[in-house]
Amino acid sequence: MTADPLESLLDLRQHQRDGVRSPHKPLLVLLALGRLARTGSSEISWSEARVDLAALVTDFGPPSKTASAQKAAYPFTRLRSDMVWVLDADVPMDRVTPLAEQDVKGRFPELVERTLRDPAVLRATARGVVEAEFPPTLIPDVLTAAGLDPDEVYGTPAVVTTRRRNSAWPAQVLNAWDRQCAFCGFDGQLGASSVGLEAAHIRWFNYEGPDDLNNGLALCSLHHKLLDRGVLGLTEDHRIQVSTDYTARTVTGRQIYELADRELRPRVGTPLPDPSHVRWHQSQVFKGLRLTG
Ligand SMILES: [Zn+2]
Incomplete structure (x- = not known):
């Protein structure tokens, strides 16, 4: 050795x-x-x-x-x-x-x-x-x-090191949402494992967001990024909101607009996002105004 x-x-x-x-x-x-x-x-x-x-x-x-x-x-x-x-x-x-x-x-x-x-x-x-x-x-x-939490492995900033991440949380969130993006339904797999699908915190872990199912969404990599950047958000009655600050020119980019006002529909038993976490995201992350039809 x-x-x-x-x-x-x-x-x-x-x-x-x-x-x-x-x-x-x-x-x-x-x-x-x-x-x-x-x-x-x-x-x-x-x-x-x-x-x-x-x-x-x-x-x-x-x-x-x-x-x-x-x-x-x-x-x-x-x-x-x-x-x-x-x-x-x-x-x-x-x-x-x-x-x-x-x-x-x-x-x-x-x-x-x-x-x-x-x-x-x-x-x-x-x-x-x-x-x-x-x-x-x-x-x-x-x-x-492999059963590890990527956010935990890649580090919580020093200010929150007193809190321990729940390693099982990402897998629990993906399962609770049927291994589909809660926003667009993307459910790609490669073999037995999801690909391009992630567990997203609504209220960031860095800001006391808990590893609870009512603070998590399974999201495709794109929609996870857009949620964390504040392009996408939620209303307290669980509808998707799209920021008026977001712009796109191609058909693919403009598909984001179609998410506006769509209602989250988890399977029976999966808790919907807690309004307090939604409010935190609205005030701290979501950019600009809500696109409405
Ligand atoms: Zn998606």
Whole structure:
């Protein structure tokens, strides 16, 4: 083991060659970091990994015809060679059957896990691993799919570090809105995971916006940006408002106008945005006047 075990976690990129992507080990590390952040333990059983890890590799890895269980077995066994992963049974590399027979469990070694229990170290490690492997546009999607909260990993400003983000919140928001944009209905998926869909705070987290379902909307990346920039907003009776300051010339850009006055229609049981959060957004973020017909 190297002097600093975290160095090994951040060094997985050494396995890349000639531009051939090999995100398998980084994705397992991120999945285990997500576990650790949520449950206090990085342990993942093979029966879980063959579903969750295989989905990550399928959705965020390169195109491949390899069977999904095999895609998971490769990092689940091989990450041991990097000295940052242990299995509770002595099984051969890459083979699915021995993993399945005993439902082998994997985890970070105790020393690594203890270091990562410091949330700042965990966040820095997640950033290092994901940034080494993926472009910025994919980072929020990858982190969310691995069970990490991108906003938490990328940092709350110093003034709010006393508050802890709820790692499960983004996934809960996406599910509550049926994995569709609450404004336009966009519901794109790549494999099992949403693509271009994000959990948006109405009242910003930086300004005491809670990680509650009544402060969240599932929004496509475009509408999330426009909400945060104040082009789009909400009324207290849950209608979308479009700023009169927004202008566009093309048909695509002008489609934003068609959102004006559209009513949010979540599924049964999903709380609508709380009026207090809506009022905060109206006064602090929404730009100009409301476009009305
Ligand atoms: Zn949208």
